[in-house]
Every structure is written in structure tokens, then in C-alpha cells.
Amino acid sequence: MNDSQSYHVEWLVIQDQLHSNVTVRIGDGRVIEIQPGHAANAIDLGSVAMVQGLVNAHTHLEFSQLRQPIPTTGRFTDWIRKVVQSRRENPSTVGGAIRAGIAESWQAGTTLIGEIATIGWRPQDYTEVISTEVPFQGVVFQEVLGLSPERVSQQQQLARSHVTDSHASLSRGISPHAPYSTHWDLVTAAVAMAQQIGSPLAMHLAETTAELELLALGTGEFRELLTEWGLWHADLFGESRQPIDYLKLLAQAPRSLIIHGNYLDEESLQFLASQPQMTLVYCPRTHAAFGHTEHPWQRLVELGGQVAIGTDSRASNPDLSLFAELQFLAARHPRVSHLQLLKMGSTAGRQALNGRQSPDHLQAQTEHALVTERASVGETSIIPSDFTIIRPATSPMRDPHQELFAPGSQVCGTILQGNWIKPMLANANGPEIDR
Numbered sequence: 001m002n003d004s005q006s007y008h009v010e011w012l013v014i015q016d017q018l019h020s021n022v023t024v025r026i027g028d029g030r031v032i033e034i035q036p037g038h039a040a041n042a043i044d045l046g047s048v049a050m051v052q053g054l055v056n057a058h059t060h061l062e063f064s065q066l067r068q069p070i071p072t073t074g075r076f077t078d079w080i081r082k083v084v085q086s087r088r089e090n091p092s093t094v095g096g097a098i099r100a101g102i103a104e105s106w107q108a109g110t111t112l113i114g115e116i117a118t119i120g121w122r123p124q125d126y127t128e129v130i131s132t133e134v135p136f137q138g139v140v141f142q143e144v145l146g147l148s149p150e151r152v153s154q155q156q157q158l159a160r161s162h163v164t165d166s167h168a169s170l171s172r173g174i175s176p177h178a179p180y181s182t183h184w185d186l187v188t189a190a191v192a193m194a195q196q197i198g199s200p201l202a203m204h205l206a207e208t209t210a211e212l213e214l215l216a217l218g219t220g221e222f223r224e225l226l227t228e229w230g231l232w233h234a235d236l237f238g239e240s241r242q243p244i245d246y247l248k249l250l251a252q253a254p255r256s257l258i259i260h261g262n263y264l265d266e267e268s269l270q271f272l273a274s275q276p277q278m279t280l281v282y283c284p285r286t287h288a289a290f291g292h293t294e295h296p297w298q299r300l301v302e303l304g305g306q307v308a309i310g311t312d313s314r315a316s317n318p319d320l321s322l323f324a325e326l327q328f329l330a331a332r333h334p335r336v337s338h339l340q341l342l343k344m345g346s347t348a349g350r351q352a353l354n355g356r357q358s359p360d361h362l363q364a365q366t367e368h369a370l371v372t373e374r375a376s377v378g379e380t381s382i383i384p385s386d387f388t389i390i391r392p393a394t395s396p397m398r399d400p401h402q403e404l405f406a407p408g409s410q411v412c413g414t415i416l417q418g419n420w421i422k423p424m425l426a427n428a429n430g431p432e433i434d435r
């Protein structure tokens with residue numbers, strides 16, 4: 001998008017700041033200007049909230065074609081057995097599932113994705129979803145896992161070729177899968193590689209009590225599963241490790257996303273809070289589906305740590321809507337401001353995946369853009385023009401703190417780098433949004 005375009009909205013949220021009745025001008029993939037009131041030539045989007053794009057910090061798009069989640073009612077390892085079986089039964093549909101998952105995410109208002117990729121995917125599955133004009137935005141984390149020495153070295157190769165592959169338009173990361181599936185040495189190697197090339201890293205951790213039992217004692221349902229698969233070895237989990245040991249190792253990566261963390265204890269939360277390069281990714285509906293105990297995200301927020309939100313995959317969740325996750329959280333936590341939820345569903349995920357822009361730089365720019373009535377931040381703007389447009393359940397919306405994710409509110413538009421993805425535009429004059 002070369003020409004700039006202005007939109008007038010009732011509510012705007014940029015950099016976690018709420019503005020009412022403003023015109024925002026975007027162009028060249030960036031926010032150029034924000035000014036009060038309805039500027040001449042601005043397209044009026046009506047009674048909506050335009051918020052900086054939602055970020056799904058954790059998913060596995062390869063399962064996007066599942067019509068319904070794999071039942072989560074039994075033991076966790078029973079669910080894993082069924083996931084492995086499902087993958088075996090649908091071996092050749094990875095590319096189609098990835099495209100379907102990205103399209104579904106865009107429809108749901110998600111603009112940036114933290115994606116875990118296993119095998120059978122190609123870069124074009126991400127870069128040519130609708131056309132090459134419409135960019136996939138996100139990080140593709142190559143998953144590595146394995147417990148035997150041969151497997152560990154083979155998976156190191158896989159990670160290395162992934163991160164050094166030169167498909168310029170894909171942001172890459174590494175994901176050692178989980179403590180029960182990934183040898184400590186492989187996790188260590190993945191961290192070293194992430195350091196070397198400056199990429200982010202994602203790892204499932206402290207997801208179940210069974211995982212804690214395996215790490216501490218080498219017993220329980222995971223031992224049964226590994227024995228059944230011929231992978232059990234007496235030396236594997238003899239170190240009596242805890243999640244905090246993994247956190248300290250993962251803290252050495254340039255940025256790390258700790259997936260789930262359902263059973264992190266106070267010491268681990270305090271450690272996480274002290275590491276600004278680490279983000280806990282909470283997947284609310286998946287967490288609920290497995291019937292875990294209360295998730296510690298509020299404690300981490302209290303301690304000043306970073307919490308982002310993910311959907312996880314359609315193997316444990318009915319859809320890939322980050323917006324639906326935020327609605328779910330809003331209903332469960334009526335005393336939490338919806339702007340706080342938005343921060344977790346947008347800013348926190350963006351920083352975890354893309355890195356933190358220098359706060360001073362950003363602050364100066366934002367103030368410059370907002371305080372000066374007709375200020376232009378011009379070419380130096382680093383605020384991307386990725387937006388989610390939310391139509392409130394009742395119009396006009398009086399208090400976004402309470403209504404942004406209220407039941408009945410919905411996503412009516414998605415803008416990626418200034419382009420309307422939802423609804424797709426027939427011409428460049430603006431979206432058809434019914435009022």
C-alpha cells in the first residue's frame with residue numbers, strides 16, 4: 001500500500017493507549033498520524049474499536065483441518081497417543097492445514113502468529129496463502145524433539161538447516177518440544193543455536209503434574225508412554241530436575257516463549273518476572289479443556305512479568321480465534337480490564353515474537369504523534385499498521401474497559417500492513433462495513 005489512507009473511529013488502541021473519536025492515517029505499512037476528531041477525507045468506520053492487531057503467540061497450524069478437538073477427558077498421555085494417531089492418519093495434508101489455519105486466523109482478527117512447525121511443511125505454505133501480496137506475519141518455530149543420542153544429533157541438523165535457510169520473508173525460531181520428549185542436551189543445543197543467530201525460542205513447560213513427576217522422580221504416565229514406545233532409558237530422567245532448571249537454561253536465548261506453564265511454582269514465577277526477554281504464553285480454552293488447576297497468569301502479571309495469549313491447536317481447541325480466547329477470559333475474570341486482556345492478546349505477544357522496540361524511542365514517537373495535533377511521524381514511524389476492528393455488542397460502546405470482549409462483540413475487520421484482509425476489498429476506497 002503506497003498511498004496513505006485515513007480512518008475515523010470511535011475508539012482506537014495503539015501501544016496500549018486508548019483514544020476516542022480520532023482519525024488514524026496509515027500508509028506504507030505504518031501508522032503515520034493520529035489526530036483528534038473526524039478529518040476530511042477520512043473513511044468513517046462508525047461505532048467500532050480499532051485496536052492494534054491481535055497476536056496468537058502459540059499454535060500448531062498443522063492441525064487446522066481438524067473439525068473438532070481430540071477428546072481431552074482422559075489422561076494427558078492418552079490425548080498424546082490420539083494426536084500421534086491423528087497425525088499418522090493425515091500425513092499429506094500439512095500444507096493445506098497451514099493455509100486453512102492462517103486464513104481462519106486472519107478472519108478471526110489475528111495479525112501475527114507464533115507457529116510451531118514439525119515436518120512436511122514448505123515456506124510457500126506460509127507465504128502464498130491468498131497471494132504473495134498478502135504477507136504472513138509471524139514466527140515459524142521448527143520443532144525439535146528426541147531422547148536418543150542419534151535422534152538428538154539428527155534433530156540438531158534439522159534445526160540448523162531451518163534457521164539458516166534463506167527464505168527471506170519467513171521469520172524463524174526453534175522449539176524444543178517439551179521436557180518429556182526432548183533430551184536436555186537437545187534443549188541446550190537449541191538454546192545455543194538461538195543465541196548464535198538471534199532467534200526466538202519456544203518450549204512447552206510445566207504443562208501437567210505428570211510432567212513434574214517424570215522430571216522429579218522418573219515415574220508416572222509419561223514413563224509408561226515412553227516404555228510403550230521403546231524410548232525409555234533409566235538414565236533419561238535421573239537428574240531430578242524441575243521447571244526452574246529449564247527456565248534458567250531458556251533464559252539464555254535472546255527471547256523465549258514459555259508455553260502453558262500451568263504448574264509453575266512461586267519461585268519459577270519470580271524468576272520469569274525477573275527476565276524481560278521471557279514471556280509466559282497462556283492458552284485459556286485449552287487449559288480449561290484439560291481441567292487443570294487455576295492458571296498462575298495473574299500472579300505473574302502482579303510480579304511484573306510478561307503474559308501473552310495463544311490458542312494452541314485445533315487438536316485441543318475448537319477454533320483458532322485469539323479474540324474468542326479474550327472473550328473467554330473476560331467472562332471468567334469480570335474484574336480485569338479488557339484493555340489489560342488486550343495488552344496480553346496483542347502487545348505482549350508481539351514483543352515476545354518480534355522483540356521489544358526500544359521503549360524510549362517508541363515513547364517519544366507515540367507522544368509526538370499524539371500530542372501534536374497534526375504531527376506526522378512520517379518515515380520514522382515504527383508502529384505497524386496491523387489492526388483488528390471490533391464491533392461492540394451494543395452500539396455505541398461506552399466503556400472499552402468493560403465492553404471490548406463482552407459477549408456478542410465481534411471482529412468485523414482485519415488490516416495487515418495497511419491492507420484489508422477482512423473483508424477483502426474489491427477496490428482501494430475502503431471497506432464496506434455495515435453500520
Ligand SMILES: [Zn+2]
Pocket residue numbers: 058059060204259312313
Ligand atoms: Zn502447543
